[in-house]
Amino acid sequence: MGDTAASPPDPLLHPKRRRRPLRGLMQRSEAIRAYILMSPTLVVMTLGIVIPFAILITISLWTAQGFGFDTSLTLNNYAQANEQPIYNALLFRSLKMSGLATVATVLLSYPMAYYVAFHVKRNKMMWIVLMTLPFWTSYLLRVFAWKVVLGYEGVINSGLLATGLIDKPLEFLLYSQSAVVITLAHAWAAFAILPLYVSLEKIDRSLLEAATDLGDGPVMRFLRVTLPLSLPGVISASLLIFIPTTGDYITPALLGGPDGTMIGNLIQLQFGPVNNWPMGATLSIILMLWIAGLALVFLFLTQLAKKKLT
Amino acid sequence: MSKTSYINRPNRPLQIYAVLFLIFLYVPVLFLPLFSFNDSIYVRFPLEGFTWRWYIELWHREPVWNSLMNSVKVGAATSVIATALGIFAAKAITRYRMPGRGPIVGFVMLPLVVPGIIFGVALLVLLSRLGVPLSLYTVAIGHMIVCLPFAIATLIPRFEGFNKSIEEASADLGENGWWTFWRVTFPIVWPGVLASLLLTFTISFDEFIMAFFLSGTEPTLPMYIWGQLRFPQQFPSVLALSSLIIFVSFFIVLIGQYLNRDVQETLVKKDT
Numbered sequence: 001m002g003d004t005a006a007s008p009p010d011p012l013l014h015p016k017r018r019r020r021p022l023r024g025l026m027q028r029s030e031a032i033r034a035y036i037l038m039s040p041t042l043v044v045m046t047l048g049i050v051i052p053f054a055i056l057i058t059i060s061l062w063t064a065q066g067f068g069f070d071t072s073l074t075l076n077n078y079a080q081a082n083e084q085p086i087y088n089a090l091l092f093r094s095l096k097m098s099g100l101a102t103v104a105t106v107l108l109s110y111p112m113a114y115y116v117a118f119h120v121k122r123n124k125m126m127w128i129v130l131m132t133l134p135f136w137t138s139y140l141l142r143v144f145a146w147k148v149v150l151g152y153e154g155v156i157n158s159g160l161l162a163t164g165l166i167d168k169p170l171e172f173l174l175y176s177q178s179a180v181v182i183t184l185a186h187a188w189a190a191f192a193i194l195p196l197y198v199s200l201e202k203i204d205r206s207l208l209e210a211a212t213d214l215g216d217g218p219v220m221r222f223l224r225v226t227l228p229l230s231l232p233g234v235i236s237a238s239l240l241i242f243i244p245t246t247g248d249y250i251t252p253a254l255l256g257g258p259d260g261t262m263i264g265n266l267i268q269l270q271f272g273p274v275n276n277w278p279m280g281a282t283l284s285i286i287l288m289l290w291i292a293g294l295a296l297v298f299l300f301l302t303q304l305a306k307k308k309l310t
Numbered sequence: 311m312s313k314t315s316y317i318n319r320p321n322r323p324l325q326i327y328a329v330l331f332l333i334f335l336y337v338p339v340l341f342l343p344l345f346s347f348n349d350s351i352y353v354r355f356p357l358e359g360f361t362w363r364w365y366i367e368l369w370h371r372e373p374v375w376n377s378l379m380n381s382v383k384v385g386a387a388t389s390v391i392a393t394a395l396g397i398f399a400a401k402a403i404t405r406y407r408m409p410g411r412g413p414i415v416g417f418v419m420l421p422l423v424v425p426g427i428i429f430g431v432a433l434l435v436l437l438s439r440l441g442v443p444l445s446l447y448t449v450a451i452g453h454m455i456v457c458l459p460f461a462i463a464t465l466i467p468r469f470e471g472f473n474k475s476i477e478e479a480s481a482d483l484g485e486n487g488w489w490t491f492w493r494v495t496f497p498i499v500w501p502g503v504l505a506s507l508l509l510t511f512t513i514s515f516d517e518f519i520m521a522f523f524l525s526g527t528e529p530t531l532p533m534y535i536w537g538q539l540r541f542p543q544q545f546p547s548v549l550a551l552s553s554l555i556i557f558v559s560f561f562i563v564l565i566g567q568y569l570n571r572d573v574q575e576t577l578v579k580k581d582t
Contacts, residue, residue, distance in 0.1 A: 034406035038414065041399040041458060045418055048455040052432030059435055108331070115328040119321060129567050134335055136509070136563040138516035140532050141552045144539065145338040148345065148353055148549075155341055158354035189335060240423060247425025249519055254539070264427045271431055271523070281435065284428050291425075 060281035069278065077282035087266070087283065094262040095290065097177055098245035101184035105192045106237050108185070113196035113233075114226075117203075128197065135190030143251050146183040150174045150255065175257025183251050188244075192237040199233025200226070228306070235302050242298075243291050263287055343553035346546065353545050364550035374551065377534035381515050384446055384530060388453040389511040396461030396506055397499070403462070404469040419459045429455060430523035437524070444526035452520030457510040464509055464570065468502030471572075501569045508566035512559050531555065 060077055063070040081087045116127045134142065149155045150173040157169040173179060203226060211221040249264035256262065263283065270280030345353050349361035368374055402408060403415060421429060433452055434444075442448060476498070480490040496503075518532040525533055535551060538544040 030406045031409055034402040034408035037398040037402035037406075038408070041395045041418060041462070042414070044395060044454060044458065045420075048433065048451065049417075049420060049429070052429070052436040055436050055439060056428075056432045059439075111324060111327055112331045115321075115324050119324060125571065129564070130332060131335070133560060133563060134339060136512055136516075137339065137556050137559045138518070138532060138552075140516070140518040140535065141342065141556060142339060144535075144548075144552060145342050148341050149338050151353070153352060153354040155355065158356075162355045186335070186338065243423045244425050247427045249427050249522075264425065267427055267431060271434065277435065280431060284431055287425070288428060 056281045056284060059278055060285050062278045064276045064278050067275075077278050078286070081279070081282050081286055090261060090263050090266050091283075091286065091290065093177075094246050094264070094287075095294070097181055097260075097262065098184065098242055098248070101181045101188070101245055102238050102242040104181065104185040105188055105241050106196070106234060109189055109192040109237070110196055110234070113193050113200055117197055117200035128194075131193050131197075132190040139187060140250055142187050143183055143254050146179070146186070147174070147254055150179050150182075174255060175260065177256070177260045179255040180251050180260040180262070183255055184241075184245050184248065187251070188241045191240045195236040195240065196230065196233040199230045199236075203229045231302065231306055235299070238298065239295055243295060246291055247287055339556060342549050342556065346549035346553045348546070351543060351546060353549065364546045365554075368547050368550050368554075371547075373529075373534060374531075377529045377531045380446055380528050381531040384450045384453060384521075385511045385514040387450050388457055388514040389507045392454050392457040392461045392510045393465075393503060393506045395458060396465050397503065399458075399462050400465035400469050401495075404466055405474070418462060421455050422459045426456070426519040427523075430520050433520075434523045444524055446525070446528055446530075448524040448526070449521050449530060450514075452524045453514040453517055456517060456520060457513050460513060461506045461510050464506040465499065465502050468499040468570075472498045501572075505566040505570035508562050508569075512562050512566075516555070516559060 058073075059069070061073040061075065063072075063074065063076060112131065116124065116131070120127050147154070151157070152169050152171070152174060154174070156173060157166075160166045161169065207225050207229070208221060211225045216224060246262075247264045247267075248262060249268055252260050252262040252265050253268075256265070267280050267283050267287070270276045270283065274280075344357075346364055347360050347362075348357050349363065350358040399418065403411065408414070430452065433448070433455075437444065437448055477490055477494055480494045481487075485493065516532060517530075518536065521530045521533050522536070529537065531551075535548055538548050
């Protein structure tokens with residue numbers, strides 16, 4: 001190295017030698033420029049996500065005392081949440097109900113996404129917009145619409161009464177777990193359809209031809225080619241519905257009644273009427289841990305299934 | 311076409327299923343406008359007759375107008391700031407080689423999947439520890455976190471869609487970075503910016519759970535509706551208000567989708 005530096009500068013080599021560190025600087029500055037552009041978003045997200053979560057974890061280790069907090073750190077809230085049967089019951093009920101809603105939504109949306117991906121030739125865009133449009137309207141109002149449909153004097157009951165099919169209103173429609181599951185499945189359908197559609201649309205059609213040429217019928221072709229290839233869409237659709245619905249508040253509050261209460265309602269109670277913020281924070285974190293754990297198990301299982309299938 | 315026809319053979323049952331699916335998707339929501347014109351305080355069949363009564367009553371209600379103004383203020387502030395941040399973020403994500411891009415994008419998209427109630431209570435705890443009183447500003451902060459991922463997701467395809475060499479040509483012709491952005495980049499991504507503004511406004515306008523935890527004494531429109539749902543005698547006017555909101559939301563979102571249509575067309579395979 002020392003020798004080349006000492007030798008007289010070669011006019012042809014010189015610019016080359018200079019350009020290399022310059023390019024390195026360019027690349028580095030490109031990264032710096034990217035970070036500068038990204039920084040406002042990252043600051044907002046840090047202030048809005050990371051710091052609140054850190055404080056949520058801290059407060060979950062405190063204890064409520066009258067209107068204030070005992071700020072000595074303990075795991076008492078977690079122990080209490082684990083001992084109280086009502087907390088666990090509500091948590092598992094929430095996981096069960098959103099699990100049901102997820103399965104129902106993915107199963108019902110799959111044929112719809114399949115139809116648009118494989119059978120719609122013209123105006124595909126119109127179908128996609130039609131499928132996703134309700135998703136953009138107020139979630140509260142879509143849930144309210146189901147209250148109108150399922151209510152004691154609602155659309156279904158009064159319609160059946162008017163036609164004389166029943167003598168008195170069906171009571172099981174509103175304020176039940178099934179009402180919540182139906183509403184969740186309906187309200188989150190668009191979240192399932194888009195990833196399913198994208199994964200189906202991506203499938204190379206010549207693979208299907210190859211399967212047919214090699215003697216597979218429509219059913220085997222679907223099971224051996226289409227379904228495995230659309231699995232990524234199924235996975236993301238499931239997670240996109242399951243994770244947000246477990247913490248849902250509006251639907252169980254409006255349609256659940258006592259039977260359909262979920263963990264989200266319990267968390268709200270702790271921050272509202274019960275006024276035990278540390279317990280509310282604890283429940284939120286337990287919910288997050290469960291969701292993250294289940295999502296990881298689910299991803300692991302689907303990876304295994306994928307390996308088996310291919 | 312004929313080569314793939316035995317795979318894409320028309321499938322009648324599937325077609326019927328698809329139409330039924332769409333009907334099922336829309337019918338519950340359409341009951342709201344239907345009953346909002348019903349001349350009865352009870353929301354039930356048989357329909358009693360046509361009336362504008364509930365809409366006229368709504369017009370004369372002071373709290374409705376106040377909460378509408380609150381929602382518009384929050385929505386306008388949220389959509390402008392979220393879209394502005396979204397432009398920078400989308401440019402950084404698509405235009406530059408950024409180390410750690412994957413985790414950063416994942417982090418920014420987190421609000422799409424985490425239950426809203428958790429963000430709501432986490433922000434509530436932070437704000438109360440800081441001693442910040444709850445107001446429309448705190449609602450707007452909450453909405454910003456919900457809206458930013460949508461703004462970025464709307465804008466990224468815009469930036470991916472146009473050729474980088476146009477920007478380079480502008481730089482070669484002597485424009486600096488600032489003017490290249492305003493005279494070249496911005497006009498090209500403008501439809502995406504408009505779409506992002508409209509979509510984030512709609513999301514903020516319709517958002518309930520953040521507002522539920524973070525609003526002070528001034529309610530947003532969804533908060534006002536939530537309050538009214540406790541009183542069955544208010545149902546018809548809530549129906550009228552809901553119908554108006556749904557109609558306006560559909561309209562705004564359709565405009566947004568239309569503006570962004572050429573980008574969305576990437577969702578549709580060209581060779582089918």
